[in-house]
Amino acid sequence: MNSNILIIIIASAIFYGTPLFFAALGGIFTERSGVLNLGVEGTMLLGGVSGAWASQHVGGSAWFTVLMSIVIGMIAGGITSALLAFLCVTLKTNQTVAGLAITIFAGAVGLSSYFANIWGVAENPVPRQIRRLDVFGLADTPIVGPIIFNQTILTYVSWVLAVLSTVYLFRTRIGLQLRAVGESPQTADAMGISVVKYRYVHTILGGALAGIGGVFYSLAIVPTWVDGMTKGAGWIAIALVIFGFWRPSLTLLGAYLFGALQSLGSTLKARGVNISGDILDALPFVMTIVVLVLVSSRFAHRKLGAPAALGVPYEREER
Amino acid sequence: MKRMTKGKFVPVLLTAALGFGLVACGGDDSSTSTEAPAGSEAPEGSEARASAYMATGDPMDNFTPWADIPDSGTESPVVDCAPEEGPLKAAWVYVGPTNDGGWTQTHDEGRLAVQEALGDAVETTYKENVPEGPQVVQTVEDLIADGNTVIFGTSFGFQDAFVEVAAAHPDVCFEFATGYLSAPNLSQFYGGAEDTDYLAGMAAGAASATGKLAYLASFPIPEVVRGVNAWTLGAQSVNPDATVKVVWLNTWFNPAEERKAAEALIAEGYDVLGMKGIDSPSTGDAALAAGIPWAGYNRDNSANYGDVWLTATSYHWEAYLIPRLQQILDGTWTAGNYYGNLSDGFLTLATYGSLVSDETYATIEARLVELAAAPGSEFTGPITDNQGNEVLADGVAHTFGELMSMSYLVAGVDGEIPAS
Numbered sequence: 157m158n159s160n161i162l163i164i165i166i167a168s169a170i171f172y173g174t175p176l177f178f179a180a181l182g183g184i185f186t187e188r189s190g191v192l193n194l195g196v197e198g199t200m201l202l203g204g205v206s207g208a209w210a211s212q213h214v215g216g217s218a219w220f221t222v223l224m225s226i227v228i229g230m231i232a233g234g235i236t237s238a239l240l241a242f243l244c245v246t247l248k249t250n251q252t253v254a255g256l257a258i259t260i261f262a263g264a265v266g267l268s269s270y271f272a273n274i275w276g277v278a279e280n281p282v283p284r285q286i287r288r289l290d291v292f293g294l295a296d297t298p299i300v301g302p303i304i305f306n307q308t309i310l311t312y313v314s315w316v317l318a319v320l321s322t323v324y325l326f327r328t329r330i331g332l333q334l335r336a337v338g339e340s341p342q343t344a345d346a347m348g349i350s351v352v353k354y355r356y357v358h359t360i361l362g363g364a365l366a367g368i369g370g371v372f373y374s375l376a377i378v379p380t381w382v383d384g385m386t387k388g389a390g391w392i393a394i395a396l397v398i399f400g401f402w403r404p405s406l407t408l409l410g411a412y413l414f415g416a417l418q419s420l421g422s423t424l425k426a427r428g429v430n431i432s433g434d435i436l437d438a439l440p441f442v443m444t445i446v447v448l449v450l451v452s453s454r455f456a457h458r459k460l461g462a463p464a465a466l467g468v469p470y471e472r473e474e475r
Numbered sequence: 476m477k478r479m480t481k482g483k484f485v486p487v488l489l490t491a492a493l494g495f496g497l498v499a500c501g502g503d504d505s506s507t508s509t510e511a512p513a514g515s516e517a518p519e520g521s522e523a524r525a526s527a528y529m530a531t532g533d534p535m536d537n538f539t540p541w542a543d544i545p546d547s548g549t550e551s552p553v554v555d556c557a558p559e560e561g562p563l564k565a566a567w568v569y570v571g572p573t574n575d576g577g578w579t580q581t582h583d584e585g586r587l588a589v590q591e592a593l594g595d596a597v598e599t600t601y602k603e604n605v606p607e608g609p610q611v612v613q614t615v616e617d618l619i620a621d622g623n624t625v626i627f628g629t630s631f632g633f634q635d636a637f638v639e640v641a642a643a644h645p646d647v648c649f650e651f652a653t654g655y656l657s658a659p660n661l662s663q664f665y666g667g668a669e670d671t672d673y674l675a676g677m678a679a680g681a682a683s684a685t686g687k688l689a690y691l692a693s694f695p696i697p698e699v700v701r702g703v704n705a706w707t708l709g710a711q712s713v714n715p716d717a718t719v720k721v722v723w724l725n726t727w728f729n730p731a732e733e734r735k736a737a738e739a740l741i742a743e744g745y746d747v748l749g750m751k752g753i754d755s756p757s758t759g760d761a762a763l764a765a766g767i768p769w770a771g772y773n774r775d776n777s778a779n780y781g782d783v784w785l786t787a788t789s790y791h792w793e794a795y796l797i798p799r800l801q802q803i804l805d806g807t808w809t810a811g812n813y814y815g816n817l818s819d820g821f822l823t824l825a826t827y828g829s830l831v832s833d834e835t836y837a838t839i840e841a842r843l844v845e846l847a848a849a850p851g852s853e854f855t856g857p858i859t860d861n862q863g864n865e866v867l868a869d870g871v872a873h874t875f876g877e878l879m880s881m882s883y884l885v886a887g888v889d890g891e892i893p894a895s
Binding site for chain 2: 164168172276280281377378379380385387418419423426427430434437
């Protein structure tokens with residue numbers, strides 16, 4: 157029953173969608189504050205390499221090592237995004253250029269590869285990994301077993317986070333103020349909200365979440381360090397933010413759709429369905445382009461809830 | 476101002492909540508440790524052990540200058556590419572990172588062995604992560620401009636670029652692994668990995684309870700097709716009804732894709748995995764997570780995958796590299812073709828894992844001695860392809876040329892060679 161192809165596809169969609177969701181959730185916080193982070197790909201890779209290093213070097217029990225790998229991946233992602241925040245918020249540079257610069261600087265054949273080399277991260281497999289759990293011993297239950305009860309700890313955390321962040325964004329005063337900063341920083345400033353602090357905090361939080369996404373790659377998916385191992389996941393995450401209309405719940409569903417596309421090729425091949433691997437590999441990116449085109453019209457942008465001040469540096473004098 | 480304070484704290488709380496969630500759930504030690512999964516326990520009385528076979532042959536006996544291979548249509552004069560003074564500068568061009576845990580790492584171990592053996596007489600360097608594309612020519616030209624006079628290429632897709640650069644630099648020695656083209660200053664070196672693939676297949680066949688095995692393969696080129704067929708024949712030699720599902724990944728090195736494919740095959744119920752042509756041990760990671768036996772490739776990874784490890788084809792490029800570089804230093808280098816095997820030390824069968832029973836160990840060791848004496852003889856008829864056509868009649872063996880151009884899959888392989 158559990159070898160039904162639909163169940164396999166859904167179960168792997170959730171697995172491969174998990175890092176996409178973490179990175180996209182980070183993107184929601186960042187963009188809701190009015191900062192466009194195109195540096196997600198590089199941020200994920202730095203998180204991934206730091207997490208892999210921690211898995212190889214932090215002692216103690218297995219769960220402690222894994223926890224520290226995730227925390228260190230978050231710190232690495234946070235620092236990377238702090239740099240972006242400094243460029244975009246303090247120096248008020250062009251956010252598109254700053255984000256691209258971060259991805260090129262930190263990404264594959266950049267800082268992440270450099271760290272991997274000087275730390276010797278790729279020399280060995282990652283010993284302490286994030287494995288699929290058998291929750292309540294229900295992993296073999298028909299249908300729901302592989303889908304619900306046989307995922308990694310980070311997947312369960314992501315479900316909790318999806319709820320918490322929805323409450324945070326739409327049901328708390330802080331969330332309201334965050335959205336105000338992203339919609340109309342002038343108004344927010346007039347209300348006494350510090351635009352700079354909100355943007356810094358949420359950009360760094362976004363980077364920390366992208367770092368978790370990277371750790372998921374180096375501790376759960378492969379699990380070992382490989383240069384450029386996210387293979388464009390950061391770009392998919394940026395599209396997912398738009399695809400999910402800047403809402404965590406919809407973004408979670410979108411992440412699983414893209415996760416399904418990422419794993420579809422392997423599943424079909426194992427079934428003996430002969431279909432060009434190159435076309436399947438391109439599918440998530442075709443979807444990304446389609447989504448971006450569909451929502452990039454000015455009309456769609458307003459309707460879908462894009463923060464009005466997204467990508468616009470805030471200058472007090474311009475009020 | 477009061478609101479501001481809260482503004483700073485809520486994201487921090489969110490992060491903290493995340494951290495606590497992890498602590499709470501990460502406490503389950505078994506979920507994150509690398510202990511042996513249930514179901515992969517070693518058979519009674521067996522443990523990891525090395526093959527007893529010792530190679531005694533001279534690798535240079537398996538080297539033939541182009542001039543002695545009429546079909547090559549290539550002359551092989553002595554090429555003097557040693558420098559007037561100073562050490563001989565040798566460079567390797569790799570498709571993946573030197574620490575990929577597989578193919579490229581074995582080549583780099585070969586390079587280091589050369590440096591160790593020849594010491595100050597040589598100065599080695601390498602370029603890693605070179606994509607198979609237009610950059611190859613530039614990469615090799617750069618290495619020559621840096622004073623390197625012998626260049627090693629280690630990925631099939633570099634071949635055309637090497638032929639092009641070799642023609643432009645007749646005074647530089649070129650050594651290419653896994654190709655087939657020749658030039659007066661371009662050698663080809665590789666070896667009969669199909670023999671060790673066959674032996675690894677025997678271990679896999681014996682380890683399968685269901686007889687449903689799966690094999691991850693890179694590209695459907697003859698080298699890899701030989702591996703698929705040999706592995707299948709090996710599995711069938713100990714498990715006559717064994718079938719092998721083959722999946723073409725169309726990549727040499729993409730650990731995430733390799734892992735995904737392996738997991739998909741495990742989900743389909745295949746109970747032993749093998750691999751050929753792909754460079755990372757990600758397949759082993761998937762096997763380890765699922766607790767099913769795995770026959771590796773490229774190198775001995777028994778130390779890292781002990782719980783599920785069977786054995787593997789293991790390359791020892793230095794067996795060829797050291798005498799060849801010595802020839803350059805001696806001024807006697809000529810271009811030609813090298814095809815190593817078990818008997819000259821180019822190939823070994825890696826450490827047997829504890830999953831290999833005493834009986835299977837003895838059977839494989841006996842067959843290993845036979846194949847070392849008669850490389851390629853696993854392809855002796857009767858052999859039928861998986862379309863039902865007879866390929867080799869009873870007692871007939873393939874010629875070397877037929878082996879090098881193999882383009883059929885033996886009966887029992889579930890899959891096909893994609894039309895190119």
